[in-house]
Amino acid sequence: MLTDIEIAQQADIRPVGEIAKKLGISEDDLEYYGKYKAKLSESLIRETADKDDGKLILVTAINPTPAGEGKTTVSVGLADSLSAAGKKTAVCLREPSLGPVFGIKGGAAGGGYSQVIPMEDINLHFTGDMHAITAANNLCCAMLDNHIQQGNALKIDVKRILIKHCLDMNDRELRNIVAGLGGRMNGVPREDGFIITVASEVMAILCLASDIDDLKERLGNILVAYNTDGQPVYAKDIKANGAMTALLKDAVKPNLVQTLEGTPAIVHGGPFANIAHGCNSVRATKLGLKLADYVVTEAGFGSDLGAEKFFDIKCRKSGLRPSAVVIVATVRALKYNGGVPRAELGSENIEALKKGIVNLGVHIENMQNFGVPAVVAINRFAADTEAELKVIEDYCTQLGADFAVAEMFLRGSNGGQDLASKVIAAAEKPSQFNLTYEDDLSIKDKILAVAQKIYRADGVNYTSQALKALADIERLDTKNLPVCVAKTQYSLSDDPAVLGRPEGFNITVRDIRLSNGAGFIVVYTGDIMTMPGLPKAPAAEKIDVDSSGKITGLF
Secondary structure: OOEEEHHHHOOOOOHHHHHHOOOOOHHHHEEEEEOOOOOOOOHHHHHHHOOOOOEEEEEEOOOOOOOOOOOHHHHHHHHHHHHHHHOOEEEOOOOHHHHHHHHOOOOOOOOOOOEOOHHHHHHOOOHHHHHHHHHHHHHHHHHHHHHHHHOOOOOEEEEOOOOOEEEEEEEHHHHHHOOOOOOOOOOOOOOOOOEHHOOOOHHHHHHHHOOOHHHHHHHHHOOEEEEEOOEEEEEHHHHHHHHHHHHHHOOOOEEEEEEEEOOOOEEEEOOOOOOOOOOHHHHHHHHHHHHHOEEEEEOOOOOOHHHHHHHHHHHHHHOOOOOOOEEEEEEHHHHHOOOOOOOOOOOOHHHHHHOOOOHHHHHHHHHHHHOOOOEEEEOOOOOOHHHHHHHHHHHHHOOOOEEEEEOOHHHHHHHOOOHHHHHHHHHHHOOOOOOOOOOOHHHHHHHHHHHHHHHOOEEEEHHHHHHHHHHHHHHOOOOOOEEEEOOOOOOOOOOOOOOOOOOEEEEEEEEEEEEEOOEEEEEOOOOOOOOOOOOHHHHHHHHOOOOOOOOOOOO
């Protein structure tokens, strides 16, 4: 069987100009990055602003497991299946981060016969957006340190600097460092640290900004520190936002590529959902809706993280409203939730499946509570038995959720025809879109609403550090901001070892940070980290390139 990269390298990839024509995009609105990639112009966004919107389909999933659920594969395959059904379709995805590519998870361009291409480019440097975000963030850090070095007119408290450097790579060594050593001319010694680029506020801002002016204003509103009088210091106070915007003037434009079957793919932005808001850019999604009749997009990890943030942050702030939701589930992941070790997931185990399927139940209920028609995509793997598939189908029927078996990994659009027809039908149903909480609730009440309604927690505990941070934030004008909970993706609780449908637990908030430019409040729970580390055997060990430039080992 061919690997993902071998399938992608053998594909009949078409010039991106041909793909653009499918959406009515002219040559004048393409900014080429080689033959198969292009950025979409600002003029195209302006010229299409008054067009009617297509239907927005969100793809989410159950809680992920080491077995993998194939959410991006289903997203891409669904778009291809809708295209094959004669629908004018685009898929809008996030850009992969180099951290997972070289770490444990691999790339984020789909898999098998359901991929976006050129997958090597997309998974590596692509059009340079990640590098631009990294540079803009680190420029702000450099200007802040320089301000302190050059007299510190703003009286910045070096013990209360909030912004951290970033790097689009997993590197635990940089989580906590001491900077400014080496004498007076080398800066002011202080504790510092790095986060991964996709967790940076600059990334979130890029994904939520409506245009370049909004981008500049948001960058200026980043809370970078407090001064010795306890007053906030923003990026605009150190005059960093103009130069940061200059670094991002091209990165803010969405990127156009294609699927293996030639469906237009708009790939832009890349925040993780376990430590950020987990959605592709508002600009990409909105542009897709102006150009296509159906837009398939995904939100990171399970619906308790990605979908909740898609609704409560992205939709709340942008006015987007999904027509339907697809919940990706697999037999083997549900057996894992039922206690089956990873090495034994290929064997039929009806009892464990029935035990673990309650995890799917929570995600179905959550989507129903948001008021959006939902379809369960049972992403089929070769070892799945008919008896196991029937267990999931019967369970979905009991909960009033439509379902379809998805086989796009092996069959491309031919394996997603039933799912596409179910999604088309769901998107025509009436919906009453609801949010988890209202804008005017207190920060604590918003956190409690997410914990109880989405995670099924009994309550919320706060550390002394979290309460102190909350008090600082509440002194600022933050009463209408949504919350963005940083939580493990593996469990509905904040303990990654507790699978299935946990009961009788509280969520513990250990810290709270204000992402003032992005427009939300980040709530840190459990042991979640904003700078991951590499595993014992990182994926990077298998990646190579030969003398002709052909890359191997990507997946």
